[in-house]
Amino acid sequence: MKKMVIRGGQQLSGEITIGGAKNSTVALIPAAILADTPVRLDSVPDILDVHNLMIILESMNVHSTFKDGVMEIDPTNIIESALPSKAIKSLRASYYFMGALLGRFKRATVSFPGGDNIGPRPIDQHIKGFKALGATVNEQNDSVYITTDTHELHGAHIFLDVVSVGATINVILAAVKAHGQTTIENAAREPEIIDLVSFLNSMGAKIRGAGTDVIRIEGVDSLGSNATHTIIPDRIEAGTYLSLAASIGDGIQINNIIPEHLESFNSKLIELGVDLQVGEDSIYVPKTTNLHAIEIKTNPFPGFATDLQQPITPALMKASGSSLVIDSIYPKRIKHISQLQKMGADIRVENDIIIVNHTDELHGATVEAGEIRAGAALMIAGLMAHGTTTIRKAENILRGYDRIVYKLQQLGADIEIVSDEAEVVK
Ligand SMILES: CC(=O)N[C@H]1[C@@H](OP(=O)(O)OP(=O)(O)OC[C@H]2O[C@@H](n3ccc(=O)[nH]c3=O)[C@H](O)[C@@H]2O)O[C@H](CO)[C@@H](O)[C@@H]1O
Ligand SMILES: C=C(OP(=O)(O)O)C(=O)O
Numbered sequence: 001m002k003k004m005v006i007r008g009g010q011q012l013s014g015e016i017t018i019g020g021a022k023n024s025t026v027a028l029i030p031a032a033i034l035a036d037t038p039v040r041l042d043s044v045p046d047i048l049d050v051h052n053l054m055i056i057l058e059s060m061n062v063h064s065t066f067k068d069g070v071m072e073i074d075p076t077n078i079i080e081s082a083l084p085s086k087a088i089k090s091l092r093a094s095y096y097f098m099g100a101l102l103g104r105f106k107r108a109t110v111s112f113p114g115g116d117n118i119g120p121r122p123i124d125q126h127i128k129g130f131k132a133l134g135a136t137v138n139e140q141n142d143s144v145y146i147t148t149d150t151h152e153l154h155g156a157h158i159f160l161d162v163v164s165v166g167a168t169i170n171v172i173l174a175a176v177k178a179h180g181q182t183t184i185e186n187a188a189r190e191p192e193i194i195d196l197v198s199f200l201n202s203m204g205a206k207i208r209g210a211g212t213d214v215i216r217i218e219g220v221d222s223l224g225s226n227a228t229h230t231i232i233p234d235r236i237e238a239g240t241y242l243s244l245a246a247s248i249g250d251g252i253q254i255n256n257i258i259p260e261h262l263e264s265f266n267s268k269l270i271e272l273g274v275d276l277q278v279g280e281d282s283i284y285v286p287k288t289t290n291l292h293a294i295e296i297k298t299n300p301f302p303g304f305a306t307d308l309q310q311p312i313t314p315a316l317m318k319a320s321g322s323s324l325v326i327d328s329i330y331p332k333r334i335k336h337i338s339q340l341q342k343m344g345a346d347i348r349v350e351n352d353i354i355i356v357n358h359t360d361e362l363h364g365a366t367v368e369a370g371e372i373r374a375g376a377a378l379m380i381a382g383l384m385a386h387g388t389t390t391i392r393k394a395e396n397i398l399r400g401y402d403r404i405v406y407k408l409q410q411l412g413a414d415i416e417i418v419s420d421e422a423e424v425v426k
Contacts, residue, residue, distance in 0.1 A: 006382035011250035019045035019402030020231030026093030045402035089114035099173030116371035119332035125167035155180030245285035293321030335370030
């Protein structure tokens, strides 16, 4: 187990560069096994989820290398094998191997995934999609067994009952090599889905409509890569640093941003009183003063992302008045609250509405990152607080924040990751 140790209280300034999107990357890596050629990805974030996906690939005889943001994956000698359950359980997106293996071998056995504990996370819509494509799905002993009688999948018309990123991606992965046309209605519109579809289309897939709520997939026989795919910037990482800049920044420039991916988030920061200076692919945040309480409700893209409701909390604590946050996607995503209270924050939850009051001063404490974005909120709070904050279960932060210690040190933060055996990890 690892701890993040922060000696807070300093104003932070300087420049940082956002990495490739976690939620694209964790779909692109499983998608690579659909190719009949090696695949090359650029701008891959250095996060634990990526390293765990590499372990899963290796178990299928798919060799991969990862250096300086470039990942090469060679699926040409892939074999069907039992997937390592510890790695599968370490992240949510391991469920993309269901769709990808189904696309490749027309059958798949995958344990139930792990990932953030943010309330119930059913996968009924994924399963509904696989069944519509002609698969039989059985859930037993913590695993999902997906088979096809005829060793074939056929295109289908699928209406998703809820807007789901995971189900949209999983159906795309399974349908890309099915016979005939698949239509997904009420599809999720997240930028990471467009990124995945660009990658698949560059390999010969025929997918239209990504970024809208109707996606049409014409099945193809094979996929092959002849170019490097550069992953889009992580809008959630960017939003986290924007919140950090608004909370404790003394002038922070954030590079490699697609501002259109952050419109709902940025409009809330502006409403809060942050003077965002938005460039073509960067945003500068000057030191903030006079922030005012706002109300936030999370929604599927292009709405305010659930993954940013916790990271924006420290900025809300600086505002005068009471801010309200409603997470309509994960109403129980509140693991940050009790931990922020330990640091002196005036925050509480009533009937699934989070109430964030102005907090004059935070103090360091030992707290726990119950999940990735709760951890991000605690990390920013730790940087604001006087004294030392120790965040236990820091793996949850390292799952999805690219080279976090290095980036925060670049801004002047006093931060380190320490393993429980007291070894310092740079
Ligand atoms: C790896 C990845 O990309 N993770 C993101 C993805 O998670 P994930 O893909 O797991 O989230 P979904 O978009 O599927 O979930 C959205 C909502 O639909 C519900 N649902 C989902 C599937 C299903 O079969 N049945 C069902 O009821 C969920 O409980 C949730 O309330 O989108 C979430 C919502 O933006 C983000 O918080 C996660 O960071
Ligand atoms: C919930 C998240 O991730 P995952 O779906 O990978 O658990 C997240 O990134 O905020």
